[in-house]
Amino acid sequence: MLIDGLEYVNWNRDLFEKAHAAGLTAIHATLVYWEDTQESFEKMNYWDDLIQSNNDILMHVKKSSDILVAKETNKIGIVYGFQNSAPIANDIFLVEKFFSRGLRFMQLTYNNQTPLAGGCYEKNDSGVSRFGEMVIEEMNRLGMIVDLSHAGRQTCLDAINLSKKPVAISHANPNFFHNSIRNIDEDVLKELANKNGFIGLSVYPYHLKKSWRL
Amino acid sequence: MLIDGLEYVNWNRDLFEKAHAAGLTAIHATLVYWEDTQESFEKMNYWDDLIQSNNDILMHVKKSSDILVAKETNKIGIVYGFQNSAPIANDIFLVEKFFSRGLRFMQLTYNNQTPLAGGCYEKNDSGVSRFGEMVIEEMNRLGMIVDLSHAGRQTCLDAINLSKKPVAISHANPNFFHNSIRNIDEDVLKELANKNGFIGLSVYPYHLKKSWRL
Numbered sequence: 494m495l496i497d498g499l500e501y502v503n504w505n506r507d508l509f510e511k512a513h514a515a516g517l518t519a520i521h522a523t524l525v526y527w528e529d530t531q532e533s534f535e536k537m538n539y540w541d542d543l544i545q546s547n548n549d550i551l552m553h554v555k556k557s558s559d560i561l562v563a564k565e566t567n568k569i570g571i572v573y574g575f576q577n578s579a580p581i582a583n584d585i586f587l588v589e590k591f592f593s594r595g596l597r598f599m600q601l602t603y604n605n606q607t608p609l610a611g612g613c614y615e616k617n618d619s620g621v622s623r624f625g626e627m628v629i630e631e632m633n634r635l636g637m638i639v640d641l642s643h644a645g646r647q648t649c650l651d652a653i654n655l656s657k658k659p660v661a662i663s664h665a666n667p668n669f670f671h672n673s674i675r676n677i678d679e680d681v682l683k684e685l686a687n688k689n690g691f692i693g694l695s696v697y698p699y700h701l702k703k704s705w706r707l
Numbered sequence: 708m709l710i711d712g713l714e715y716v717n718w719n720r721d722l723f724e725k726a727h728a729a730g731l732t733a734i735h736a737t738l739v740y741w742e743d744t745q746e747s748f749e750k751m752n753y754w755d756d757l758i759q760s761n762n763d764i765l766m767h768v769k770k771s772s773d774i775l776v777a778k779e780t781n782k783i784g785i786v787y788g789f790q791n792s793a794p795i796a797n798d799i800f801l802v803e804k805f806f807s808r809g810l811r812f813m814q815l816t817y818n819n820q821t822p823l824a825g826g827c828y829e830k831n832d833s834g835v836s837r838f839g840e841m842v843i844e845e846m847n848r849l850g851m852i853v854d855l856s857h858a859g860r861q862t863c864l865d866a867i868n869l870s871k872k873p874v875a876i877s878h879a880n881p882n883f884f885h886n887s888i889r890n891i892d893e894d895v896l897k898e899l900a901n902k903n904g905f906i907g908l909s910v911y912p913y914h915l916k917k918s919w920r921l
Binding site for chain 2: 608
């Protein structure tokens with residue numbers, strides 16, 4: 494079983510075929526970053542069509558056991574994710590609406606501050622805000638994974654602590670490997686591990702040592 | 708000349724007539740709080756109609772000298788304001804679009820954190836964020852007043868310092884008069900005054916001493 498913790502390429506049939514031939518069982522796919530509510534629902538329609546028109550090798554994953562089905566039927570399971578909370582704006586009810594359309598991962602922030610939390614590029618990371626705390630509770634209730642990639646250090650610590658279910662840092666590396674604003678301090682990784690969290694290592698050039706970059 | 712620093716009642720003809728009879732020259736009127744972009748543009752259309760249908764006693768104020776015209780023509784000048792930055796979401800170009808529709812005041816936050824800054828009810832006030840700094844620069848360029856009512860202490864200090872033009876705290880009282888989360892510390896008021904800023908005193912019950920409440 495081979496699961497890609499996050500992919501953000503511009504997909505086409507050729508790339509799906511290559512991923513299939515490489516033996517991938519599932520992919521957490523990025524649908525949006527800065528898109529607003531309406532644009533994000535439209536992106537979900539686009540992805541539904543993409544999966545439908547490639548359904549010989551793709552299927553939409555909505556629960557863990559769907560990944561086993563993908564494995565058995567020799568397909569790639571696609572897990573929908575948002576790299577930002579811009580789509581929900583200030584409306585907590587949108588979390589369930591996006592969940593019901595298939596969303597299973599959402600980042601609280603993408604580099605910058607949001608109504609929910611602080612981004613990794615802010616001078617002062619607020620940590621998880623009043624609204625962010627409520628959204629984490631709602632994501633926990635539904636079974637949507639809190640993704641802390643692109644979050645600030647304090648936001649990571651707060652969210653790991655607040656979440657009743659394990660959280661993910663879907664794409665980042667440890668700072669002890671390569672020090673970068675997007676990478677993660679060792680003590681945060683230990684907190685993540687203590688709560689059974691997940692980190693997916695990143696091959697994005699700036700998250701790697703210079704000598705490792707292609 | 709009598710200018711109301713902020714009003715948020717549900718206006719109707721009777722209330723406009725009373726304000727007119729009382730001799731008000733201008734009113735900073737709240738159009739929206741949590742409304743999104745589309746709803747906020749619709750609220751501006753609604754207010755345009757409201758002014759048009761009461762144009763014997765009302766006029767839309769878009770620049771300072773319009774207030775003098777209101778005085779000369781015996782009308783109340785209405786200044787459009789938003790009590791939150793929710794309408795611009797993450798799109799800096801919306802500042803100019805709302806300005807061109809007549810908006811002249813905008814709060815960075817309304818109690819809670821936004822992508823721009825920290826609210827007064829947050830445990831940890833981020834101060835002005837990366838995006839907030841750009842929005843203040845854009846508001847300065849256009850001539851839209853930064854309103855710090857409902858902002859956190861650090862956000863007030865940051866915005867007073869960052870803004871190239873005087874800012875306003877349109878509705879709040881000093882904490883030395885009555886200590887409340889929505890009221891303002893004396894040192895912040897001194898910074899505001901040093902930059903030729905404005906504070907409008909508030910008669911909202913929780914901003915007043917108990918003995919002063921009606």
